[in-house]
Ligand code: SF4
């Protein structure tokens with residue numbers, strides 16, 4: 001069923017309540033729909049899991065109409081808590097993309113494409129731990145390119161509380177800058193150029 | 199067309215006898231040859247050789263005694279080395295190394311001598327004139343009066359508190375020198391007293407005094423302007439190395455000259471002439487040639503490593519093929535007229551390339567381009583960024599790490615970077631990112647850091663040496679094995695002090711530029 005539309009991407013973002021997981025999912029979906037003019041759906045799970053328990057956002061993005069918003073096998077799994085990782089990692093296929101918060105999640109399983117960022121630590125550096133989700137969205141945007149950079153930035157600005165736009169944009173850029181650096185580093189390493197001198 | 203001018207520095211001893219024989223025989227010595235009789239070729243410094251070209255010579259001959267027949271023993275060898283180095287420098291400068299020759303003759307070789315003079319004259323004619331044509335401004339350059347200088351820097355606000363003198367590194371080495379007293383003397387009209395002149399030329403313009411002054415008297419710029427006032431009245435200071443560097447910079451103000459300071463650039467470094475970003479290198483290529491024999495500095499490595507770091511971050515900058523000195527040392531040794539000329543040429547050429555951002559790793563180039571060019575009416579259509587800012591920015595994005603260095607480090611701050619609020623602590627940030635065995639600050643560090651002992655190639659004396667010894671002792675006291683620098687000149691001047699034959703082992707310490715350390719250890723994660 002999922003393979004009918006090739007350009008369809010299914011993203012699961014997980015973490016614990018209070019991290020802004022659902023806002024992250026919303027930004028992803030809105031950016032795709034309003035910014036990139038594609039289709040998107042969002043399913044959020046609260047339930048008994050909220051209040052500090054595991055929580056998740058399921059986002060489907062596609063060029064054509066989406067018939068089924070629930071995700072069984074995600075293309076991209078973003079984990080901001082160990083609980084979320086443990087719960088969803090089994091659903092991720094071997095060719096899926098795994099993205100984690102480096103300081104909060106220990107990833108045991110090996111997948112083909114793996115990225116990690118210390119989103120929470122960077123957020124603390126920037127003075128606001130709660131911006132970790134925005135940093136993560138920046139990072140996800142840069143490494144997966146599921147949504148365009150412009151749409152993502154635009155949506156971040158429109159989705160965060162008034163007065164915090166600039167701060168959040170800065171957080172987003174920290175995440176996306178890091179993502180772009182990671183990609184550049186991998187590319188260079190693949191070419192056998194690890195350092196500046198050799 | 200003007201007649202060619204060839205300067206013949208002729209040693210008093212061996213070849214002079216041969217030359218005299220030609221004169222006695224009324225042989226036709228080419229009229230282009232202008233003979234200057236000298237006691238020994240070994241006494242003709244690189245500075246004198248270069249100055250001949252600066253003043254308009256088309257060719258220069260240094261003529262001495264054959265090997266083994268030098269009256270003083272080592273003159274011929276010294277002259278050979280000086281000529282070799284000067285040839286390399288004038289080649290880089292765009293004058294062409296063929297125009298300078300060192301030759302030797304025995305007293306009885308007058309025929310050979312004449313033959314040589316004829317053929318060299320022909321050779322020079324085949325090259326035509328050099329492009330050293332320093333245009334004279336139609337209007338004579340006028341500097342501000344002392345009253346204007348005093349009021350510009352509000353020296354009257356001086357409270358006579360003496361904080362400047364108590365912090366001045368020169369005063370603290372025991373030199374009878376006091377910025378407070380200089381300020382007072384100039385205010386009371388003693389600017390032309392010998393002792394005041396001496397003091398004005400001695401200051402290192404390091405700026406610690408300015409940092410301390412409760413009345414914010416910008417002492418370094420005040421000193422600089424008084425120097426310009428002097429220079430304008432033909433009062434010159436004690437230029438080091440015979441004024442070689444000032445002469446080099448003045449020569450570069452000839453706009454038709456085509457220097458080639460980048461000819462040495464290793465092939466693996468990528469530059470792009472269409473880039474909107476330009477890397478400005480500075481005078482490292484000249485320093486390396488000039489100090490080759492004595493200090494063996496390799497400051498070009500700083501430029502290469504800067505470019506490697508830019509390449510590392512996927513920046514392939516343009517370079518200005520005919521780059522000239524930024525002019526920092528001309529300005530700070532009082533020659534505002536030639537500084538402005540030089541600055542205009544650099545700025546024009548950079549504008550012609552459509553550059554939007556200039557990056558430099560040299561603290562002096564940074565200050566001069568970013569601050570002194572606009573101050574002197576040279577408008578810039580590009581922004582100037584110090585390499586450290588760019589590195590800090592890029593490294594901060596993440597995904598990089600630093601390989602461990604098994605060395606203990608300490609750092610010599612650059613006076614010029616130290617006075618910029620936005621970047622004075624960038625070197626600290628970077629050094630805290632790298633991964634050495636240890637990093638220890640010297641007793642005087644950061645804003646109160648002591649100068650490397652010379653600035654603008656002016657007034658290097660025994661007190662400068664004492665200052666450098668003090669600084670090097672501080673470096674050793676940290677127990678470090680590498681002294682990290684940010685400015686190529688800090689390396690040059692401090693290394694010079696290490697050459698002291700009596701305390702060599704006591705003072706020697708490895709020096710390394712921060713940029714090079716980063717280039718050698720930065721890795722993608
Ligand atoms: S600039 Fe430096 S050397 Fe000159 S007076 Fe001030 S502290 Fe002393």
Ligand code: SF4
Nearest residue numbers: 356357359360362411
């Ligand atoms: S610190 Fe300033 S106010 Fe004090 S003596 Fe020096 S120049 Fe004058």
Ligand code: SF4
Nearest residue numbers: 438652658690691694
């Ligand atoms: S310290 Fe040495 S290299 Fe520096 S100006 Fe003095 S003599 Fe020249």
